Amino acid sequence: MRAFERSLIVVAAAAVIAVGAGSAVWAQGGEWKAPADAKATKNPRAAQKTDKQALANAKKNIDTNCQSCHGSGKGDGPAAAALPPPKPADWTSAKVASETDGELFWKISNGRGAMPPWKHLPENDRWDIINYIRTLQKK
Numbered sequence: 451m452r453a454f455e456r457s458l459i460v461v462a463a464a465a466v467i468a469v470g471a472g473s474a475v476w477a478q479g480g481e482w483k484a485p486a487d488a489k490a491t492k493n494p495r496a497a498q499k500t501d502k503q504a505l506a507n508a509k510k511n512i513d514t515n516c517q518s519c520h521g522s523g524k525g526d527g528p529a530a531a532a533l534p535p536p537k538p539a540d541w542t543s544a545k546v547a548s549e550t551d552g553e554l555f556w557k558i559s560n561g562r563g564a565m566p567p568w569k570h571l572p573e574n575d576r577w578d579i580i581n582y583i584r585t586l587q588k589k
């Protein structure tokens with residue numbers, strides 16, 4: 451076998467392994483837990499929790515990046531119906547309300563399954579999004 455053919459087989463095998471690992475994560479519909487250290491991380495934007503400008507910026511970010519799935523915050527976005535379970539989370543649910551800011555930050559940053567990772571958004575923007583999510587829960 452020529453080296454070129456051999457390298458093709460290696461690439462194909464790697465692709466099979468990658469897809470396999472991806473679907474294992476996808477199929478993991480059980481409880482989604484953040485690591486303990488992430489859970490304990492304090493919100494560095496806690497002082498901005500009621501900052502109107504920061505919250506307005508977060509709302510804009512959400513309209514652009516999250517609304518298609520999370521809709522009004524209740525997981526009722528236009529793309530939600532087409533997604534297989536687990537469905538986009540209801541941010542106003544008791545479950546999300548019971549999670550720490552650090553836990554939500556870790557989940558938003560890393561994603562799972564259909565929930566994309568948002569590591570590319572500036573950290574402050576991610577924390578401000580969490581501050582905004584908290585305003586939906588106080589009802």
Ligand code: HEC
Binds near residue numbers: 479482
């Ligand atoms: C393409 C659809 C989609 C988009 C866009 C999306 N999400 Fe999600 N989100 C999901 C799904 C699906 C889940 C449930 C994932 C699971 O439980 O495995 C989820 C779960 C969550 C959770 C709950 C985690 C938990 O279990 O407590 C939070 C918080 C969240 N998303 C925030 C966001 C934020 C913030 C954005 C925008 C920056 C966003 N999502 C954009 C699909 C999406």
